[in-house]
Amino acid sequence: MNNNYRKNYLELILRAEKIHFKNPAKFLSFKKGFCGENKIPQPTNADLREIYEELLRNKKIQRNLNLEKSMLSRAIRTQSGVAVVAVLTKPSSCPGKCIFCPTEKNMPKSYLSNEPAVMRAIMNKFDAYNQVQSRLRALELNGHSIEKIELIVMGGTFSYFPKTYQKKFILDCFQATNDYGKSYKVHKVIKFIKSPEENLKTEQKKNETAKCRIVGLTLETRPDYIDEKEIINFRKLGCTRVELGVQSVFDDVLIRNNRGHLMKETIRATGLLKDAGFKINYHMMPGLLGSSIKRDYQMFEELFNNPDFQPDMLKIYPTVVTKNSELYKIWKKGRYKALSDKKFEELIIKIKNEIIPPYNRIQRLIRDVPLPSIEAGPKISNLRQIIERETHCQCIRCREIKGEYKSNDKIVLDRINYNASGGKEIFLQYVSPDKQKLYSMLRLRIPRNNNKNHPIPVLKNSALIRELHTFGKLINLKEKNKRSPQHIGLGKKLLLEAEKIAREEFGLKKITVISGVGVRNYYRKNGYRLKDTYMVKNLKSL
Numbered sequence: 068m069n070n071n072y073r074k075n076y077l078e079l080i081l082r083a084e085k086i087h088f089k090n091p092a093k094f095l096s097f098k099k100g101f102c103g104e105n106k107i108p109q110p111t112n113a114d115l116r117e118i119y120e121e122l123l124r125n126k127k128i129q130r131n132l133n134l135e136k137s138m139l140s141r142a143i144r145t146q147s148g149v150a151v152v153a154v155l156t157k158p159s160s161c162p163g164k165c166i167f168c169p170t171e172k173n174m175p176k177s178y179l180s181n182e183p184a185v186m187r188a189i190m191n192k193f194d195a196y197n198q199v200q201s202r203l204r205a206l207e208l209n210g211h212s213i214e215k216i217e218l219i220v221m222g223g224t225f226s227y228f229p230k231t232y233q234k235k236f237i238l239d240c241f242q243a244t245n246d247y248g249k250s251y252k253v254h255k256v257i258k259f260i261k262s263p264e265e266n267l268k269t270e271q272k273k274n275e276t277a278k279c280r281i282v283g284l285t286l287e288t289r290p291d292y293i294d295e296k297e298i299i300n301f302r303k304l305g306c307t308r309v310e311l312g313v314q315s316v317f318d319d320v321l322i323r324n325n326r327g328h329l330m331k332e333t334i335r336a337t338g339l340l341k342d343a344g345f346k347i348n349y350h351m352m353p354g355l356l357g358s359s360i361k362r363d364y365q366m367f368e369e370l371f372n373n374p375d376f377q378p379d380m381l382k383i384y385p386t387v388v389t390k391n392s393e394l395y396k397i398w399k400k401g402r403y404k405a406l407s408d409k410k411f412e413e414l415i416i417k418i419k420n421e422i423i424p425p426y427n428r429i430q431r432l433i434r435d436v437p438l439p440s441i442e443a444g445p446k447i448s449n450l451r452q453i454i455e456r457e458t459h460c461q462c463i464r465c466r467e468i469k470g471e472y473k474s475n476d477k478i479v480l481d482r483i484n485y486n487a488s489g490g491k492e493i494f495l496q497y498v499s500p501d502k503q504k505l506y507s508m509l510r511l512r513i514p515r516n517n518n519k520n521h522p523i524p525v526l527k528n529s530a531l532i533r534e535l536h537t538f539g540k541l542i543n544l545k546e547k548n549k550r551s552p553q554h555i556g557l558g559k560k561l562l563l564e565a566e567k568i569a570r571e572e573f574g575l576k577k578i579t580v581i582s583g584v585g586v587r588n589y590y591r592k593n594g595y596r597l598k599d600t601y602m603v604k605n606l607k608s609l
Contacts, residue, residue: 072107073118079110080118083137084128094137112138113208120208139210148538148553149217149282150206154198155188156222156236163224163289163327165314166356166393167386169440175222179389181437184221195236199243203279214543216244216585217283224312226292230300234263237284237304241270241584244279271305271584280585283307285348291328293336295522298343302523302600305584308346310382311336315355316369323357325393334375338488342514342521344531344581344601348380348430353414354406354444355386356394360414367418371427377487379510379534381423382431385411387444389436398443405443412447412454419460425502426483426494426510428463466498466505467538474549478506478557480564489515495564497557507537507557511565513573525599529577530569535561562593570606579603 079101088094102109116138122128161168161176168177178185191197203213218240225233274280285308286301293309301309311333315321318329340347349370353363370376385406388398397403406414415432423429432450447453458465481502483494493511498504510533518526537558540551547554569575580602582590587597595602 072110075102075105075107076110076115076118077122080115080122080134081128083134084131087133088137091137091139094134112210113205116208116210135210148536148540149215150211150213151217151219152199152202152206153184153219153221154195154202154240155185155193156195156220156225156228157193157232159223159228161223162227162292163312164325165327166325166397167352169389169391171391177223178221179436179440181440182435184435195239196243199240200247203244203247212543213247213279215282216279217285218244218281219285221287223287224289224292225286226288226297231263233300233304234267238263238267238270241267241274241281241305244281245270245273245277247279267304274584275587277585280583281305282583282585284583285310287312289328290333290336293339295339298339298345299523301345302343302581305600306345307581307583308348308380309340310348310350311340311378313349313378314352315358316366316376317358317362320355320357320362324355334488337376337378338515341488341490341512341533342518342531343523343526344512344533344579346379346510346534346581348382349376349378350382350384353383353385353411356397356403360406360410363414364417364422367422371422371424374486375488377485377492378427380428380430382434383415383429384431384434385445387434387436387446388442389440390442395442406445408445408447411445412450415450416454416457419454419458419462419465423460423462424483424485425461425463425466425496426485426492429460430464461502463505463508466503468504468506468552469538470540471504472506472539472552476504476506476552478552480560487512493565493568495561497561505538506552507561508534509536509558509561509565510534511568513569513575517575523599523601525579525601525603528575529579529603530565530573530575532562532565532578532580535580558589559593566604566606576606577603578606 079098082101083094083097086097088097098109119134119138123130155175155178158173158175163176169179170176171179174180174185180186180189187202188198191201206213220236284305286304286306287310290311290313313333314324314326316330321329337347351366370378388395388405394403398405419429433445433447435448438446477500478497479500481496481498485492491513495509495511496505497507512531512533514531517528519528521527535558537553539553540548566578569578580590580595582602587602590602595604
């Protein structure tokens with residue numbers, strides 16, 4: 068913030084505090100007018116929010132919810148019911164030698180220094196604690212609630228890092244959320260008192276009741292790095308979702324791109340993860356060397372026709388050519404032709420309209436590779452907005468209620484059954500009667516052979532709840548809001564329905580939830596107890 072204009076911005080807030088704005092556009096108009104009148108640069112809403120919070124602390128003004136709402140920047144960031152905080156691991160070598168991955172000095176493999184998320188990590192010297200704290204501060208200054216955090220750890224194959232680094236990195240993330248708003252010196256004093264394992268457990272316990280709670284934790288890895296030991300390790304870290312770099316379902320394409328694993332590893336990893344309750348997000352890459360538009364379409368068909376796959380989420384990253392990759396050399400020799408914007412757009416429209424089922428969420432449609440770094444391949448950064456009118460996609464993201472909830476909405480329970488990885492999946496959802504608006508959802512899994520021989524004792528002979536999520540505007544814990552379906556009992560009703568199905572239809576006497584650390588107390592209130600990092604409940608016969 069430019070301190071030369073601080074007095075002006077202070078006056079702006081004092082004036083705005085006395086006005087009722089019908090919407091953010093009206094506030095923006097007021098801000099433009101004020102700055103034009105005083106011949107000063109327009110401040111960001113985050114700058115103004117910082118001044119507003121300072122005035123509140125000094126009791127110069129009273130809290131003004133209308134003004135806070137008007138200053139909210141990018142409301143979409145928390146309209147899925149959580150605040151996403153993405154952090155990057157330090158630059159390191161990678162077990163893969165994929166021809167499409169850029170290799171930039173002092174950067175995590177496959178990441179470029181001019182990508183937005185990477186730039187934030189560089190600014191914080193890849194320190195996990197500082198990355199989390201700065202992101203929380205940015206979200207808060209932009210008017211977002213930060214009480215329910217979905218933490219996403221990026222940076223490539225997390226499993227390839229030494230276990231000591233893994234524990235320390237995740238420990239710092241938990242400690243950063245627990246410490247948020249406190250003195251940084253506290254962090255430095257207590258971080259060396261215990262071993263990483265003991266300290267991680269301590270910070271996780273604190274996070275159960277912290278102001279900023281990690282309700283979900285995502286780690287990235289390769290299919291060939293998933294085994295029973297790694298699953299146990301991920302659970303101890305607090306992981307609830309795994310992003311797998313699948314890229315293609317065709318072995319010949321994987322071989323030509325030097326991926327380093329085949330589909331048998333993806334199938335095995337998917338089954339192991341689902342039977343341990345994890346949510347699974349596949350990274351898929353249309354346009355790889357050796358593929359074609361026709362094969363790319365068939366690839367997505369295979370994902371949802373073959374029960375060996377059935378991912379819960381997708382990140383679709385079209386192949387692009389960057390200078391510091393092996394693919395660049397192949398492209399320069401004329402031996403590779405990248406997808407055009409038009410071809411990629413047509414492919415995505417067809418996939419969204421014809422293939423994606425209601426129980427899948429398309430998380431991303433394109434990666435944030437800055438235009439100057441792309442030599443060939445799709446360059447559309449706002450594809451989702453461009454194709455919105457041409458698609459009638461049924462995926463979770465396209466149906467989420469976001470900020471459109473009304474307290475008199477008619478909501479009905481819907482159920483979808485499908486087979487996956489040798490088990491049965493039951494997708495329960497609260498939706499509008501036409502199923503075009505999604506309010507809340509639950510993933511119930513009946514694992515293959517009821518997990519009779521599972522290495523994690525609590526999962527034996529148990530139904531699994533892999534996800535429970537209520538959408539809409541993120542609101543603080545213990546609060547209710549007429550504009551959000553959160554905290555009105557939808558989650559509890561879904562839990563009861565899942566328990567009933569497990570007990571009455573499958574004869575199971577136990578149900579287990581892969582709970583985020585910050586949500587454990589919610590399950591305790593519903594009769595669950597903590598065991599082996601999961602929340603478990605015995606089902607009584609009626």
